[in-house]
Amino acid sequence: MIIVYFIGTGGGAPNKRGLPAIMIRREGFDALFDCGEGTQWRMMEHNLSFMKIKLIGITHMHGDHVLGLPGMIETMGMYSRKEPLFLMGPKELKEFLEDIFKKTYFYPNFEIQIIDKYEDENIKISTFETCHTIESQGYLFEEKDRLKIDIDKLRKEGIKDWRVIRMLKEGKRVEINGKVLLPEDYLIVKKGIRIAYTGDTGPCEKVINAVKDVDLLIHDSTFIDEKEAYKYGHSNSYDAAYVALKANVKRLALFHISPRYDDTYEMLIMAKRIFEKTFIAEPLSYYIIRQKE
Ligand SMILES: [Zn+2]
Ligand SMILES: [Zn+2]
Structure with a gap:
């Protein structure tokens, strides 16, 4: 069983939906994807421990996806974390953290290991390129077949x-x-559960190819119907639905919703016309995926 916690699901400026942060939990393995400002506060307020997170994956260096990370890592240090932390992300991430740690006189006493992909006996975490205004990568969290x-x-x-x-x-x-x-x-082969998270992206072929047949696709759905979505490297909700349909995924979660929308009803309807099995990733909600027997 895998639980996906949607900690923050809005995009851009801080807003009531929170900024991008998703935790995927599988049998004692917690991985966090993106860490917008305020993520550690939201987790603390809702009794989700970030001390046990084993791996953090950052999609790209825009502030709404990464500004919560230095604070979270420093808190891990203050609470005397000993376990190593695996970190995946764009190439600027290492220098960004080193600069902040140096200038805030923070010297972690646990190891931070920067890796490109992760694999153990049960799961695999890898990245794929997305189509944003700056270099950006999505994540594929895959349970191995058994x-x-x-x-x-x-x-x-x-x-x-x-x-x-x-x-x-x-x-x-x-x-x-x-x-x-x-x-x-x-x-008999027991198929592992597969989850994909795009981070920020316009609708694109690269994403469609990378997320084929996943059980859950968490896709950029910043707007409902705006031409400017593409200018800023984002998607409208029907674009996300079209990607889900083309990639033959099982479920679609609309994510990175612009603060301009108080009500997401129209967004959901637009997407459902194309791909019925769509839901809005509501902030502080969770989604459970069980393997079929
Ligand atoms: Zn963003
Ligand atoms: Zn961005």
Whole structure:
């Protein structure tokens, strides 16, 4: 099971929706994507600990996506964090943080590891290029596929012995009651959950290709219907819906909503006309994705 916490979902200037910040939690692994100003405050106020965050991914260097990061890292230091923090982001990020840390006399006693991609036995986090006014990258959070034994099939064949199940799982052939069981006949692939977050982007082919078939796409939806969206490297809600449709995703969350919209009803309707399974990423809401059995 994966929980996606929409901490801040507005874009641009500080506003009541908060600035971009999404936490993805999977079995004790917390990753934060973007860290707009005020993110640590919003998390504290809503009892979401940022001390346990293992990885932070920043999409690009515009202030609404990154200005909350130095403060959050300094707080981690004040509370004596020991665990290393993995950091992904554009090339300017390292120097930006080093400058601030130096000028605020902050010397973290935990390691900050800058990485391009992350992988462990359960998940993979990688980036893809998006189409914004400055260099910007989206993130793909992917659970690895797992092999599972088809217990129901075995039961139907009258096999309940756990030693047989274990051997099949280990890829071994088993002889039982004069019959040979081949592991490939009883293994099923349990597909991992995949989530994509674009950060700021206009609608573009690169994004469509990168987010194909994801379970949840969190896409820039700054405006409802503005030509100037493209000038500023953003999307209208129907653009996000069109990307979702072309990429064949399962669900679309509209994100980075301009503070000019108090009411998002029209935005949602515009998108739903193109891609029905759309919702507004409401600030301080969460979304649960469970793997299909
Ligand atoms: Zn932005
Ligand atoms: Zn931007």
